[in-house]
Amino acid sequence: MPEQDQNVLGGYLSRLGEFADEHIHVVRNLGTGLAVVGVVMFARSVRLFTKFTSAAEIPDKFIEKSVKLRGRVHHIMKNGLELEHIPITLPVISSLQRRWQSNGHLMVRLAGLQITDEGRAWLREQIKPPHVVWFQPLRRENSFIDCIVRLNKGGFYSVSLNEEILRKGLGRTVNIEGLNSNPKLYWRLQTKLLRAELKAMKKGKGIWKRPTLLEKISNNAQQYKILHNMLNLFSWVKSLRKK
Numbered sequence: 001m002p003e004q005d006q007n008v009l010g011g012y013l014s015r016l017g018e019f020a021d022e023h024i025h026v027v028r029n030l031g032t033g034l035a036v037v038g039v040v041m042f043a044r045s046v047r048l049f050t051k052f053t054s055a056a057e058i059p060d061k062f063i064e065k066s067v068k069l070r071g072r073v074h075h076i077m078k079n080g081l082e083l084e085h086i087p088i089t090l091p092v093i094s095s096l097q098r099r100w101q102s103n104g105h106l107m108v109r110l111a112g113l114q115i116t117d118e119g120r121a122w123l124r125e126q127i128k129p130p131h132v133v134w135f136q137p138l139r140r141e142n143s144f145i146d147c148i149v150r151l152n153k154g155g156f157y158s159v160s161l162n163e164e165i166l167r168k169g170l171g172r173t174v175n176i177e178g179l180n181s182n183p184k185l186y187w188r189l190q191t192k193l194l195r196a197e198l199k200a201m202k203k204g205k206g207i208w209k210r211p212t213l214l215e216k217i218s219n220n221a222q223q224y225k226i227l228h229n230m231l232n233l234f235s236w237v238k239s240l241r242k243k
Contacts, residue, residue, distance in 0.1 A: 127161075134149070173193045
């Protein structure tokens with residue numbers, strides 16, 4: 001199917017889902033048969049089976065509710081990850097889904113933190129293409145999506161990469177923007193990030209690493225040398241004035 005037709009079909013399906021969300025009471029009044037219920041359920045959930053290829057395609061309600069999505073890692077960027085969204089696949093219509101899905105990657109930033117170069121290096125070790133991660137969109141800004149990104153560690157266990165980076169002292173917390181309408185979620189996420197950073201500070205990890213005794217002595221010696229040179233300079237200037 002040509003790319004133009006894919007986008008058109010995807011747009012129709014997305015608008016169908018939005019219509020069902022906004023007019024569910026009307027649709028329900030049309031009948032109570034299984035066929036009607038099936039159409040309604042499909043219309044409401046069709047966006048879960050749509051592949052998002054840009055930040056603009058992610059529905060506002062997905063961001064408001066922080067819907068968990070899956071993505072395949074393609075590249076570690078300076079500000080986060082380049083992901084290929086993996087939509088939910090239905091065995092019955094999987095071939096049709098592949099036909100209408102277009103290509104494109106999402107630019108995902110790790111929300112609530114400022115990552116260091118060491119943090120990016122750690123990310124490259126932990127997640128390599130085509131690793132799959134979960135991400136919860138919190139805010140859209142231009143072509144970027146700020147997210148909480150989780151990495152599965154086997155079974156039902158997963159870790160928040162946002163928290164893990166802070167816990168290792170590989171970044172600093174910053175205010176999570178865009179959650180004014182959901183203060184409960186904001187405080188829950190922000191508290192987790194601050195606790196992770198506090199652990200790194202207490203243990204002296206990463207950027208919070210405490211200098212060893214030898215490093216302290218070396219630093220003090222260097223500071224003394226600088227001070228000694230400055231005093232010599234002042235003495236030399238003073239002697240010139242007397243002449």
